[in-house]
Amino acid sequence: MSGSGTLDAWVGRTIGVARLPTRDDIDAYQLRCLNETIAYARSQSPFYRLRTDWPEPCELVDLSDIARLPLTTADDLVRGDPSLIALPMRDAVRLVTIPTSGTSGRQKRLFFTEADIEATVAYFEHGMATIVRPGSSVAVAFPAQRPDSVGDLLMRGLTRLGAFPAALPVDGSLDRMVDALRELRPAAIAGMPVTLGAAARRMETDGGLPLRIETALVSADSVSPSFKAALAVVWGAEAFEHWGMTETGYGGALACEAHDGLHVRETDLYLEIVDGSSGRPLPAGQEGEIVVTTLRRRGLPLIRYRTGDGGRIIDDRCRCGSVLRRLRLGGRIGEPGAAGGGGRLPAAIIDDAIFAVDGVIDFSVELRTGRGARLAVGVMAAAPRTIVDVRAALLRHPIVGPWLQAAGIDLAVERVSGPPFSLCRKRRVTVVCGED
Numbered sequence: 200m201s202g203s204g205t206l207d208a209w210v211g212r213t214i215g216v217a218r219l220p221t222r223d224d225i226d227a228y229q230l231r232c233l234n235e236t237i238a239y240a241r242s243q244s245p246f247y248r249l250r251t252d253w254p255e256p257c258e259l260v261d262l263s264d265i266a267r268l269p270l271t272t273a274d275d276l277v278r279g280d281p282s283l284i285a286l287p288m289r290d291a292v293r294l295v296t297i298p299t300s301g302t303s304g305r306q307k308r309l310f311f312t313e314a315d316i317e318a319t320v321a322y323f324e325h326g327m328a329t330i331v332r333p334g335s336s337v338a339v340a341f342p343a344q345r346p347d348s349v350g351d352l353l354m355r356g357l358t359r360l361g362a363f364p365a366a367l368p369v370d371g372s373l374d375r376m377v378d379a380l381r382e383l384r385p386a387a388i389a390g391m392p393v394t395l396g397a398a399a400r401r402m403e404t405d406g407g408l409p410l411r412i413e414t415a416l417v418s419a420d421s422v423s424p425s426f427k428a429a430l431a432v433v434w435g436a437e438a439f440e441h442w443g444m445t446e447t448g449y450g451g452a453l454a455c456e457a458h459d460g461l462h463v464r465e466t467d468l469y470l471e472i473v474d475g476s477s478g479r480p481l482p483a484g485q486e487g488e489i490v491v492t493t494l495r496r497r498g499l500p501l502i503r504y505r506t507g508d509g510g511r512i513i514d515d516r517c518r519c520g521s522v523l524r525r526l527r528l529g530g531r532i533g534e535p536g537a538a539g540g541g542g543r544l545p546a547a548i549i550d551d552a553i554f555a556v557d558g559v560i561d562f563s564v565e566l567r568t569g570r571g572a573r574l575a576v577g578v579m580a581a582a583p584r585t586i587v588d589v590r591a592a593l594l595r596h597p598i599v600g601p602w603l604q605a606a607g608i609d610l611a612v613e614r615v616s617g618p619p620f621s622l623c624r625k626r627r628v629t630v631v632c633g634e635d
């Protein structure tokens with residue numbers, strides 16, 4: 200493995216070393232960019248300028264010095280006063296608002312310039328080039344209608360590398376999306392686990408023609424083993440994980456052929472892992488909350504932004520030959536625990552246990568806490584017996600079963616007829632707090 204299948208050559212050109220970069224090259228580039236970003240944000244953005252908890256002077260001598268700076272949170276983006284934006288509004292190419300979870304209706308506001316968006320398209324082009332061949336057809340299962348949306352930027356990146364992207368209809372029924380997929384017969388597909396998992400399982404059970412898809416780009420904060428297995432069984436697809444969010448400029452980290460962690464987009468992001476409760480930085484290898492600092496962002500620079508996603512950094516060199524740091528994902532921070540002393544149960548384990556059952560197409564999970572605690576699972580499946588299988592699988596699962604029992608939580612599994620859920624979404628365990 201020479202590194203030709205990695206992003207390293209492109210990273211070298213982007214950071215200005217004109218060869219395959221060494222780890223020292225990347226560290227030096229990141230230190231330079233961090234200092235530029237800090238100085239820029241301090242002079243241009245009201246939010247960073249008015250912060251009183253910054254050390255002065257604020258020049259970093261070493262990458263680890265960044266831990267002296269205060270953390271930024273989603274609340275700061277929601278409040279937007281003082282504004283984090285570092286440019287006059289007339290320079291905005293795109294102002295993105297993202298509703299926060301929950302029912303408060305509050306929104307995070309982000310702001311990208313032309314150059315910010317170009318950086319993302321370039322990353323998508325070169326990232327996708329490691330898993331998609333020029334000339335091949337690629338199905339994009341993200342919303343792509345709005346200019347500069349994630350689907351649109353991904354399609355622009357794919358077009359640049361010489362592939363032929365096509366947007367799947369993801370705003371209607373699952374059957375409509377599956378029909379479009381069969382017609383397109385793509386060599387690769389990109390989307391979220393819920394979308395791709397539902398499409399694969401529907402195709403497995405609807406009696407239609409089978410489809411071979413070589414590679415799948417899967418964008419998520421965690422990807423379950425049963426989901427990867429389903430893509431391999433139904434399509435013969437090799438799944439490449441991707442992590443990113445609007446705050447990272449959509450792209451964030453991408454798996455390589457070694458499938459041993461995701462290589463971080465180090466041209467544009469500096470990642471730290473901090474303790475989820477204290478905010479203290481954690482060393483490589485330890486799991487905590489992913490904190491992001493943008494390195495070239497002009498519209499709305501983020502400095503030590505708490506993403507709410509969990510993971511850990513792997514510092515040693517990857518088998519693929521790349522020197523880019525790797526991230527191992529750990530799901531959302533602060534996922535629901537259980538009432539009644541059963542301890543916290545990571546949502547990813549429930550997710551994996553349910554999707555591992557043959558015939559499950561899509562599902563939702565709601566945990567009602569307090570008196571009469573209940574785990575309610577709504578399953579979309581082709582056959583009624585799948586509901587019985589899901590119930591049995593959860594009760595005999597080595598972790599979920601004892602957890603339900605210890606916490607005195609009732610299990611209710613119901614069949615729901617589709618499409619009860621949006622096709623493009625992150626699957627979360629909804630927690631409803633009942634009376635104690």
Ligand SMILES: [Zn+2]
Binds near residue numbers: 455456457462518519
């Ligand atoms: Zn690698």
